[in-house]
Amino acid sequence: MPEYSEIRSLVEAQGSKIISVEFIKKDGTLRKMLVQNAATRTHVKGEAASEQAKRAAATRALNHPNLLNIFDMDRGAIRSINMDTLIRIKCGRILWERSSG
Secondary structure, eight states, rough: OOOHHHHHHHHHHHTSSSSSEEOOTTSSSSEEEEEEEEEHHSSSOGGOOOOOOHOOOOOOOHHHTTTTEEEEEETEEEEEEEEEEEEEEETEEEEEEEEOO
16 A cells, blocks of 8 residues: 555645656546646635535545545546555656655
8 A cells, every 4th residue: 555645745745747647547448648736626605615515625634544636637636545555656857756665
């Protein structure tokens, strides 16, 4: 299992840069996606959200700490990636790969 905080920190540190991620989808197929972390801030209400939406987001984060919310550049929408199935993250010269051990 990857270290969630390490992955989150890596993605957040990229700001508005485009990131390439590879992961195994729920159906077992490989998915390659171009994502941007900074774009999630403009598509999520945050403080402007209703109290119910804030509680739902907090509950989801607590119940599913393995999910990473990112902005899919190809589809123009927020997506969740299961960090347990991540294989590779690449941004410029920065490369994170799942260890084989």
